[in-house]
Amino acid sequence: MNGDAAPRRIWLCADDYGLSPGINRAIRDLIGRGRLNATSVMVVGPAAGRDEIEALNEAAAKSPRCAIGLHATLTAPFHPLTMHFRPLEGGLFVPFAKLLRAGLMRRLDPEIIRAEVAAQLAAFVEKFGRPPDFVDGHQHVQLFPQVRDGFLAAVKQAAPDAWVRQGGRAHSLRQRLRSPKALLLDLLSVQFRHYAARANIAFNPAFAGAYDFSHAPDFAGLMQQFVENLPDGGLIMCHPGFVDDTLKRLDPLTDQREREHAYLAGDAFPRLLHANNVTLA
Template structure:
């Protein structure tokens, strides 16, 4: 009789806690159901107040294997915590295309970026009474040129035990040729992984979860693709939540969050995990 294939433990991480009360509520609901085992907190978000942080801490205590990380944020429409952050656009961080171009053209000051990220890490510590379990980036800013070095230095100095998220996917390149966003993140992650290794910072061995949300695809079908071939300790990024006025004012990713929540809360998801010999436990 052949031995059973061991279960692979993955991190199913809900990004954007702190963006809006509806997003927070959706994430806490799934943590309580045991359908998430990680979330990353946007400390600059309008819904990252004391009551929302206490509610998250209470939900996570009921699930002791639920990791809580920092969702480092450097793009509009959010504002920096540090007084001297530059460049800004109308008092807000730059848009994601402008931030990426600033990194490529080397017009960003890594020390200013590092100072902002260290302040976000310190704010997380004040909120939760401890450093984050991991650190990732809103809109994958941790992978951007110049930003990545400041990001890794800030983590090394302020949260050395944390792991950081890379967004490369192992496996045949042919699987990703029809997904430009995934290929882009793969390419950026090569340098990020190399720099993290030199800094002695742990990274996740695999990543999935990026897709074009504007097309409103079937999330269950996507999740099947995300889990295929994902290694042990790999990360699947997700964005569940409930739509509210705050979310609509800040982010174009709205109704699809409710579709993600509905799938993750439903009966099909545990069956898919079992089928793929994957666990969140």
């Protein structure tokens, strides 16, 4: 580490606040430890009630570096806030693969998307008494074709000072090709950045945090890769949580959330930041 160089300032954002009480507790714990400086809230989640929002506000008030954003949610197994949202399956949003496919085939209505994101932004303002600091998307829906049009229009109108999350990385082409999931985010983010810039909406310069959740990877090793390649102002996405019945019912990502929390709460994480001359923004 070069002790004379100014540290790189990054965002470390925990997604999915509001999905379950166990996730909420884990995120608040990390905010209290100074190990996170951002979290995004699913206002349509079952654990986004008044008590959970008040607890998050109290934790963030003791850690003024912590930004709070909206985690716009447009995929199953959650319900829309608007009456006429389409497509639906059994009254719920469709799975993300179907939503992505519909966007790629130009079968979505950006105005319907805009109305739903606007409703979720209004719900955030009602719960927090202010617009979000930033807006991202559950399962990266904000990057999908046609979804991005409605998403950016809603943000521009209701939260013009918020920044939005893009998913493009700062890796070499060889490194990008190693992860099909992250490569897809790179490709989708090209047009997203173009449209956001055209609308004069700010976005993060680079992104990290995507990996294969289907097995139990070494999260410490992944964080080393994420931090090493991230420029100043870049964002790392994470998913810490404690497993509970609500989480098991709604989301397949369970035990890995506890491994993420354990690493971020432990002594190795601040050592990693120090070794790479990185600080949370």
